[in-house]
Amino acid sequence: MPTEKNSIPVPTLCPDCDLLLTSVAPPPGHTVHCPRCGKRLHKWKIHSIEKTLAISLTGLLLFLPANFMPLLTFDILGINTSSSLFTSTLAMFQQEQYAVGIMVILSGFIFPLLILSLLFAVSLGLYYDWQPSWMPRFFRWYHHLAEWAMTDVYLIGVFVTIIKMNHMAEIEFNIGFFCFIGVVLATIAAQSTMDHHLFWSRLELKDAPPPPVDPQATTGVETGLCLCPACEKVLPLTPDRRQICPRCGQHLHLRKNDSLNRTWALVLTAIILTLPANLLPIMEVEYFGVPDRSTIMDGIIYFFQEGSYGIGAIILTASILVPLFKIVGMILILLTIRFQRLGWIRHKAIMFRFIEFIGRWSMLDIFVIALLCALVRFGFLSTISVAPAAFYFTGVVLSTMFAAISFDPRLLWDAGNTSLSRDIPDATTCS
Numbered sequence: 001m002p003t004e005k006n007s008i009p010v011p012t013l014c015p016d017c018d019l020l021l022t023s024v025a026p027p028p029g030h031t032v033h034c035p036r037c038g039k040r041l042h043k044w045k046i047h048s049i050e051k052t053l054a055i056s057l058t059g060l061l062l063f064l065p066a067n068f069m070p071l072l073t074f075d076i077l078g079i080n081t082s083s084s085l086f087t088s089t090l091a092m093f094q095q096e097q098y099a100v101g102i103m104v105i106l107s108g109f110i111f112p113l114l115i116l117s118l119l120f121a122v123s124l125g126l127y128y129d130w131q132p133s134w135m136p137r138f139f140r141w142y143h144h145l146a147e148w149a150m151t152d153v154y155l156i157g158v159f160v161t162i163i164k165m166n167h168m169a170e171i172e173f174n175i176g177f178f179c180f181i182g183v184v185l186a187t188i189a190a191q192s193t194m195d196h197h198l199f200w201s202r203l204e205l206k207d208a209p210p211p212p213v214d215p216q217a218t219t220g221v222e223t224g225l226c227l228c229p230a231c232e233k234v235l236p237l238t239p240d241r242r243q244i245c246p247r248c249g250q251h252l253h254l255r256k257n258d259s260l261n262r263t264w265a266l267v268l269t270a271i272i273l274t275l276p277a278n279l280l281p282i283m284e285v286e287y288f289g290v291p292d293r294s295t296i297m298d299g300i301i302y303f304f305q306e307g308s309y310g311i312g313a314i315i316l317t318a319s320i321l322v323p324l325f326k327i328v329g330m331i332l333i334l335l336t337i338r339f340q341r342l343g344w345i346r347h348k349a350i351m352f353r354f355i356e357f358i359g360r361w362s363m364l365d366i367f368v369i370a371l372l373c374a375l376v377r378f379g380f381l382s383t384i385s386v387a388p389a390a391f392y393f394t395g396v397v398l399s400t401m402f403a404a405i406s407f408d409p410r411l412l413w414d415a416g417n418t419s420l421s422r423d424i425p426d427a428t429t430c431s
Contacts, residue, residue, distance in 0.1 A: 013220040013227040013234055014039055016349060017413040020219055037349045037413070048195035049202075053123035055193060059116045059186030066179035067109060071158070073172035074165060074375050081377050084176055085109075085154075088374035095373065095386050100394045104370050107363060111149040112187060118142040119190050126202050136203045140230045140248040146191065147401075150360050150367075155184045156314070157367030161375070163311050164303070164368070200231045204247055221414070226252045256408040260334065266403035267330050273395040274323065282389035283369055285376075293387055296320065296365060318364040319393075326362075326400040329355050330407070337415045345412060352409050359401040366394055 010023040017037040024042075026032045032042040045051075066085060073082040089108050092101030122139045125132065158180070162171060220227060226237045230250040237243055243252045281293035294302070296319050303312030329351050335341065336348060369386055376384040 011225065011234055012041070012232075013225060014041065015227055015229070015232060016353070016409045018219045018221055018227075018410040019413075020223065020225070037346055037409075039349075039353070042197050043195075045193055045195040045198070048193055048198050049123050049126045051193040052119055052190050053127050055186050055190040056116050056120040056123060059183050059190060060120055062179045062182040062186065063113060063116060066176055066183045069176035069179065070174035071176040071180065072162070072375060073174060075170040075172070076168065081375055082172075082174065083371075083374040085180055088371045091370050091373040092386060092390075097386050097390060100366060100386070100390050103363075103394050103398070104366060107148055107150040107360075108154050108367065108370075111145050112151045112183070114145055115142060115149045116183075116187060116190065118145075119194060122199065122203075123194075126199065131205060136231070136248045139199060139203060140250055143230045147356075147360060149187065150363055151180075151184045151187055153361055153363050154367045155180065157364055157371060160311055160315065160364070160368050161371045163308055164372070165376070167306070196232070200233070200247065203231075219413075221254050221410075226254055228252060255410060255414075256406065259406055259408040259411060260337065262406040263330065263403050264334060266399045266406060267327060267334070270323070270327055270396050270399035270403065273392045273399060274327070277389050277392035277396050278320070280389035280392065281387040282365065282393060283372070284385045284387045286383045286385070295389065296393070299365075315365065315368075318361045322358050322362050323396050323400060326355050326359060326404070330400070330403055333407070333412060337411055340415055342415065349409060349412060352404070352407070352412070355400075356404045359397070359404055362397045362400070363394075366390060366397070 012021050012023045013019065014021060014034040014037060016039040017034060019034055019036045021034070021041075024032050026042055026044040028044055028046065030044055031040055033040055068084050068086050070082045071085050071088070073080055086109060089105045090101065092098070092104055118138050118141055122135055122142070124130075125135045158177070165171060220234070224236055225234055226243075227234055228245040228248060228250050229252075231245060231248040233245055233247050235243070235245065235252060237252060237254060244250070245252055278296055280295065281298075282296050283299070284293045286292070296315075300312050300316045300320070303309075303315060333348055333352055336345070369384075369390060372384045373386055
């Protein structure tokens with residue numbers, strides 16, 4: 001990001017606390033952070049366009065064999081069953097768990113494919129200096145879909161499935177398994193090498209002068225400036241407060257509309273759904289025609305009794321502790337705003353960013369059940385089916401994720417009304 005143009009400082013806003021800053025271009029190997037809330041604003045990345053293009057293409061080439069070729073083969077007493085990753089995403093539909101099935105196929109297949117395709121299309125266009133109107137729109141879609149692509153969580157689910165079945169069946173690793181590992185690594189690498197600021201600056205169709213800044217203002221809301229939630233362009237809002245970003249087409253707002261009410265509603269929904277999600281059975285296993293239903297906690301106890309302490313700890317963390325932490329953390333933040341409890345406000349902002357990061361990992365149990373339902377189909381010998389708690393648990397995951405999306409973290413700092421220097425500060429740079 002350029003720091004100045006004709007000696008005029010270029011303003012920017014922190015997306016988490018709305019602090020008015022002067023843009024800073026980080027030197028190689030350094031990262032820019034907000035001095036008030038600690039939010040990472042920009043990290044310098046070398047050859048970002050070329051790397052993103054190459055890695056996303058690699059992921060796309062591996063995507064079809066990873067999803068449609070056999071993933072694993074289980075052998076019990078000479079009876080073989082195998083399944084592809086795509087077949088496992090459809091297992092919930094076969095057992096009439098349509099809501100859970102839609103979530104699994106979206107997060108495990110459709111969104112990951114879209115993420116790689118959008119990154120490839122945009123980086124290819126930037127590499128050849130194209131300027132079509134669809135590129136900013138595609139990159140905005142990527143911004144909204146990135147956290148919903150859960151191939152990394154799905155891969156951990158594959159490993160959990162392998163460890164769970166290792167003592168019961170002989171396991172053969174098929175080519176789909178290795179291709180899927182490649183897809184996950186390529187997806188993570190493509191997102192890591194993509195420079196958000198560089199991409200958007202290259203997608204800017206025309207340069208615009210920096211918006212005027214009130215020298216007495218310390219936040220965007222004080223000076224009438226708004227940060228685009230998708231491309232992070234700083235723009236002055238029109239008097240009626242209704243505007244569309246000229247760069248990416250995103251609707252602009254000083255604060256998310258009705259953020260607190262929607263967040264409270266979603267958090268309360270998650271609390272209500274947590275009880276049946278943990279008390280009802282989530283999986284049913286039939287041995288020689290005798291059904292045995294187990295809850296989430298039963299599965300965790302099973303792994304600890306078998307000596308798989310690491311996997312048991314992962315399931316305990318992802319399925320019990322993470323949803324509980326998200327609910328309690330969001331309630332604490334909402335109560336802070338409601339009752340103006342302003343202590344530890346920076347730590348609460350960091351906690352919210354952590355809640356955003358870990359929200360998707362609660363889908364681990366659902367992915368494991370989908371894999372087991374597709375792979376463990378040995379007729380009268382042994383069969384695994386999904387049980388009612390899967391629906392409620394998926395509801396908990398969705399409610400907490402949407403609660404984090406609905407919440408506007410700038411409201412936390414609005415409530416704090418922290419006194420600041422009247423000079424526009426620079427973002428802090430660290431290695």
